[in-house]
Amino acid sequence: MLAKMRLKELFLLIVILEIAVMVFCVYFLQASIAQKDKLTDAQKQRFSMNQTADELRQSSDDLTRFARLYVVTSNHVYKDNYFRVLDIRNGVAPRPKNYQSVYWDYFEPRRTQLHPDEEPISLQEIMRALPFTQSELDKLSAAHENSDELVNIEVEAFAAMQGRYRGPEGVFSVQGEPDQQLAIDMMHSEEYLLAKQNIMQPIDEFTLMLNERTYGMIQQFEKASKQSQYFFLVFLVLFITINIFTIYILHKRVIRVIVKLTDDIKKNKSDRLNVKHLEACYEDELGDMVHEYNSMGDTIDDRNSALMDVNEKLTNQQAMIDEYIIFSETDLDGTIIYTSQAFCEAAGYEKEELIGQNHRKIRHEDTPLSLYDEMWATITKNKTWRGELKNVTKDGGFFWVDAIMNPIFNKDGEKVGYRSIRADVTDKKRVEELSIKDKLTGLYNRLKLDEVFSYEIRQAERYSMPFSVVMLDIDHFKAVNDTYGHQSGDLTLKIFAEILLDNIRSTDTVGRWGGEEFLILCPKTTSEEAMLLAEKLRKKIESHSFGLTGKITASFGVSSYMVTDAEENMTARADKALYKAKASGRNAVVFLDS
Template structure:
């Protein structure tokens, strides 16, 4: 079998088959996958239409509900009734208004209809369940979906929608729409309606245009990172009730992006673990990720049938080619085989019997060259011994050169090698000097003895994941020397392999960049507070504006100014003033999210940059910080307050900062110790 595979006849036949088959395969492959791509692209386009229709249906319906509620809130008789009644007592509506409310509840399928006073008391309820007459700030009502919608409507002075959550007073999951009741530009109460879960589901759940296996899936991202089903599923009607986790294992790959605000289309693994074609995106009103999908097997069913037929045809053609090409190859290689037999005889007996006079073409040239080669073999053997001696001397010189190079590397290059577990098996002299450990102290120890605990875990997780997969890793790391001092190194780590290609360890080469990192830190931070300085804040603002323009992702800013800060310096001196700035910086850092950027904008002003945050959300965060500062007692001077101006990016960075400044000025002119948005100012 081995001789057959190694013979010239076989190799020529195989090459002829390959040359004849490759174009055939390429044409078949191109046509097949072109059709597959066309069907896939067409179906994804259809799914995009269904996705857009679903989002439009949700937003149109909920915006209509908000507008309807605003129209009811504008009815003078409701406002007059609230104005003339004790805000802590329930009210009786005019029969005509009561009838109107009844018609609205029945017509639009609301579960309940509420009127709340400015103090938070539910003064009217259509169903009059056990929440009737209660204050939403009470323990039993606090943090409910109704309370969230109420608070947001008051803070934004506009309609607000709460997420779909369990409401214990109705013993069902519900979403609430709330809008403020205004009289002479003053909020005197709030109107709210309760949408039950089926009302929301009907906006999303449908299978039209999605085939037999298609469906629309909705999910919601929980604080712990789990994605739960936000509605019943086609293949699991109890998914919503049982709070099914969609992102288990590698499932729900499109949904994972959707709930994080990323849209897209393509092939995914759905919540069942089935490969599907899908379009996905984020619905901001309900805060749901939406995935519109169809099983891949259904979409490409016709392609798979054609694929089987194509395989049968290709098998038949290849079998025919094999027979034809082997017969042709034998005719071509017969003279070569005769020459091989003669050469084998020459190797065994030293006699070469070749009829060169009768040979023709390339075989004749090959025979003549073989005769000449036999004569040259002896001459070559004689010169070979002298070359071996010369080469041995060259290798000895090269060995000495390598030894000198290794000594230089050991002295000046910060390098080390470890086993697969990260235990040090080699450390250069330069590595000992920068780490402060001797070679004896390093060998056998894990690299974790140098790790700075303040370095993020994600960096080391990425490092370990990269090198264990057989790839190089490059990055900057801060380590701790034996004496407790810090030093920065630029590290390049490469896996080591044995002769069989098995990974056996890792080698790291480092460059000391401590001075460079020190200069970078000084250039980006404020010396007094340790926060980012104006230069770095300008760079972050520019980066976020580019993201907002390119991807339409919002971001907001707010400026914090210490109230009466000049009086502190004048009364207690600049040292106390510096203490106040440093204390305030620590409070702000404790309230700052990992994705936010905080810095000193100038003097007693601080700037917060909040990515992927709308103005209303930024105002809530600002109010939380204002309260934290107000409640913090400072040495000698007691509690201090701040004024905050909030603005969302729309046009450019300069205009955004100017609007925040205008809102800050509004907060100061209204008495300080408050949060104002640019919308507040415009209203």
């Protein structure tokens, strides 16, 4: 019967059996765990109830100890401790944390430090909250009541220490001489010891009752747990047997058949255009696959013909890409492994000169390294990066591209490299260049500075990198215009701009902020490094001769990025620092951090 079943039906039957067996396995496993949980709970309850009984015994012992110490030493600390034990037990005073342990063996303040006070609760309330039987609770209540009776003797001993004695009405109304020896005798009398025994006897009987009851419960839970474990093991063995049977069926009906079909297919491999029909072993799903394979062989010629047409189209498209698209591919380390001819023509290199190199070979110095870092961080996270890059040609020229870069994956989904497609936007960038440069100095204008400023603020915030700005102003520039004319003033501004450009780093951005005021943006720069740059520029300007104008100086204000800073915060601090530099006599560098 099994030999005639289709694989789907056969494995459905096996799955149903396995699910049923698994359900029983899980059921008996959970039952075993539940019984163990009950066993654990019973042991915890047994511990808590014994602990409560022990606290009753311990409190009685503590009362006896402090009462005897008081009547022997007359030290009121022991008397205070005595009444505090009573108040804690009766829920009048706060209950210390872990009170059941060695609380009264510590001295203050160590006692309170290790056992801070918690909410007050009486011992009787604790007893009522635990699952005692009525007879057990009666025993503890009797011990508690006997302990309260013992307190009467102890209180009478305390009264004797103060010279107060019971009158006919039973109240301590008779005043006399303090009698310490009487108090000591009362605390060690046979009456006192018998009263003490009356406390301990119910506790001892309670312990025996509790142990007998909880032992029976534990035995019951252990028996139920072992029974559940037995049935769990039975169904586990059945589950393993079904799996062994499944492996046998897989081998006979699937693996052996697949091996035979594989051998037959290999025989057809040498002549792909003349595929022979295969023979089915069973009329099941694998048999259906064989029939489909045979049907596929009848259409291979048509598929091969269509494939050749597609290959021809792809070859033509590849040639067009190579000729017109600025295209390249790299390995995972960023090393170029392919470039299009259009890429080579744009950069002025031969393919052999670019293969094996990094794209930074054509990076123009105007393109900040931070932009490459951002691009690399994006594509290594399997994301697409898009942006504009200024590249340098082999002969020293430049060209701008709008680039799209993304990772390349093989057929197994593994990343094997990166692909870049670029469009030449040099003409567009030249038009943009005119709109972002200051006409007189050739430096970036305020519009461009704002754009770069915003970008660097985001970089500093995102990557927690230092970022500083330097604001500078030509000292007494109005006097230059008034004395030598505006032509000389313009020439001075141009020379001043050249000094700045020649002495800042390639990663820095300098621009004309307004009038004779300039701003330098310094990414990845600490305040100390920015101060050094500003001081270097101050000395260069001070030592330079500006033609007809002669010597001039400049004042500098420096500020650095702080968390949550905005552009206006940094420029305001830099402007304030610049104002201080001018107020201190000009030709100075000042830093402000607030």
